[in-house]
Amino acid sequence: MGAIERNNVTVTGRTAGPALVFAHGFGCDQHMWRLVAPSFEDRYRVVTYDHVGFGGSDLRAFDAARHGSLQGYADDLLEIAAELELDDAVFVGHSVAAMIGVRAAVTDPAAFRALALVCPSPRYIDEPGYHGGFSSAEIEDLLDTLDSNYLGWSAAMAPVIMGNADRPELGEELTNSFCRTDPAIAEAFARVTFLSDSRVDLPLVAVPTLVIQTTNDAIAPDEVGRFVAEQLPQSAFTRLDAIGHCPNLSAPAETVAAIEAFLATLG
Numbered sequence: 001m002g003a004i005e006r007n008n009v010t011v012t013g014r015t016a017g018p019a020l021v022f023a024h025g026f027g028c029d030q031h032m033w034r035l036v037a038p039s040f041e042d043r044y045r046v047v048t049y050d051h052v053g054f055g056g057s058d059l060r061a062f063d064a065a066r067h068g069s070l071q072g073y074a075d076d077l078l079e080i081a082a083e084l085e086l087d088d089a090v091f092v093g094h095s096v097a098a099m100i101g102v103r104a105a106v107t108d109p110a111a112f113r114a115l116a117l118v119c120p121s122p123r124y125i126d127e128p129g130y131h132g133g134f135s136s137a138e139i140e141d142l143l144d145t146l147d148s149n150y151l152g153w154s155a156a157m158a159p160v161i162m163g164n165a166d167r168p169e170l171g172e173e174l175t176n177s178f179c180r181t182d183p184a185i186a187e188a189f190a191r192v193t194f195l196s197d198s199r200v201d202l203p204l205v206a207v208p209t210l211v212i213q214t215t216n217d218a219i220a221p222d223e224v225g226r227f228v229a230e231q232l233p234q235s236a237f238t239r240l241d242a243i244g245h246c247p248n249l250s251a252p253a254e255t256v257a258a259i260e261a262f263l264a265t266l267g
Helices: 069-086 098-107 135-146 150-162 167-180 183-195 198-205 223-231 252-267
Strands: 010-013 016-024 045-047 087-094 114-118 209-215 236-243
Touching: 016 069, 016 098, 016 114, 087 098, 087 252, 098 114, 098 183, 098 198, 098 209, 114 252, 135 183, 150 167, 150 183, 198 223, 209 223, 209 252, 223 236, 236 252
Parallel strands: 016 045, 016 087, 087 114, 114 209, 209 236
Antiparallel strands: 010 045
16 A cells, blocks of 8 residues: 555645645644645645544554654655655644654655644653643543543543634534544554654754744643744744634634745745
8 A cells, every 4th residue: 555545645736846745633634724725736736644543544554563653654754755756845744743744854854845833842741941731640641531531532622722712613623523533543643642752853853944833722832832943953933823722723824824934935
């Protein structure tokens, strides 16, 4: 099975030339980019895909060993780029996919021309001298609850992650997305997500990188976004006029504008 089939890859826009590759976060699929990605189809080859185990990906391709770390998902991404023979590609990753893109860029520095990281976090757990937003006990409680009652966890956590309490339809969409995911795969990916530590990778990224931050992000607080930008050798930091962890849904116009401005700096 090729990577294009395995990851349910969709290609729109131009048939050749520079590409934008959009990757979704935990519990989601490529549909989460539907309000952002089409804005670039007139100038770019636009690629969206599903991580293995999510959306329309082939569930049979999920491998507990390969997908037991972010490296496995980064390898999937690099295989997609190779099969599509992407030229001059920019990677756009949301949430945990931001660190998947970072890992891919470190593994193969020639794979992408630049990265755009939407609400990234390299480490969710607090440590002395580093604020990730959660204590170790809080993450273990989160994972235990997710393991024992995934649907209940999804219904409770999705609106918190989304923010924008005045727009409950957004939280409902994220809840529904979580609930469509196989609970066993979701639990495994949650452990990869919330227990990972990508801080060592950040200084190794050799391409220009945009960090997009929002307000009141319950998953990746402001201090984390600032840390990511400070650790990257070639970084730009943008704060959106948006609330919550999913601006690709709650503030698509602002997200598009931030990416557009970054692309303009690349020439």
